[in-house]
Amino acid sequence: LVVLIWGTVAYRISDERKSALGIATQQGQNLSSIVAEHFSSYAGTVDLLLKHLRIQWTRDPKRFADAVAFETGIRRDAFPVQVSVIDAQGRLAYTDLTESKESPFLGDWGQFKVHAGSEADQLYVSNVKGRASGKPSIQFTRPILDRRGGLSGVVVLSVSPEVLTRIY
Numbered sequence: 001l002v003v004l005i006w007g008t009v010a011y012r013i014s015d016e017r018k019s020a021l022g023i024a025t026q027q028g029q030n031l032s033s034i035v036a037e038h039f040s041s042y043a044g045t046v047d048l049l050l051k052h053l054r055i056q057w058t059r060d061p062k063r064f065a066d067a068v069a070f071e072t073g074i075r076r077d078a079f080p081v082q083v084s085v086i087d088a089q090g091r092l093a094y095t096d097l098t099e100s101k102e103s104p105f106l107g108d109w110g111q112f113k114v115h116a117g118s119e120a121d122q123l124y125v126s127n128v129k130g131r132a133s134g135k136p137s138i139q140f141t142r143p144i145l146d147r148r149g150g151l152s153g154v155v156v157l158s159v160s161p162e163v164l165t166r167i168y
Helices: 002-059 061-074 108-118 161-163
Strands: 082-087 093-094 122-129 136-145 151-159
Touching: 002 061, 002 136, 002 151, 002 161, 061 082, 061 093, 108 122, 108 136, 108 151, 136 161, 151 161
Parallel strands: none
Antiparallel strands: 082 093, 082 151, 122 136, 136 151
């Protein structure tokens, strides 16, 4: 009788464990699907912003700061921590960081090299520590192409990881 009771208890525990693992697996899949969809949506929004800012830069680099200020005002929820432009020689041509007074060389930077080594107009996403800000960030970049399709710069939007993690 004792063996039968312990056998029944062991079977029930095993069955409940399998059920709990199934539920946990399903919840994990649901959560990862939500996170992936959110990041994809966020990346799409940032990519549109990158394209818009790239157009502003190619039209008039001297008024680019005004375009950034305008975009900051209308896109408060999705706006990045920092906007930068790197010129074709790899120098920082623009940053909206007020404390940055120098124009560092960023030609050896991985994100710049990706665009310099490719003629494709594509979004590139990376997780780095910003040289200008010194803070960890998720950086979205797009090349600025000249009329012949050559690289004339890279526009960069740096987003704090907290922008994405606070949602989760």
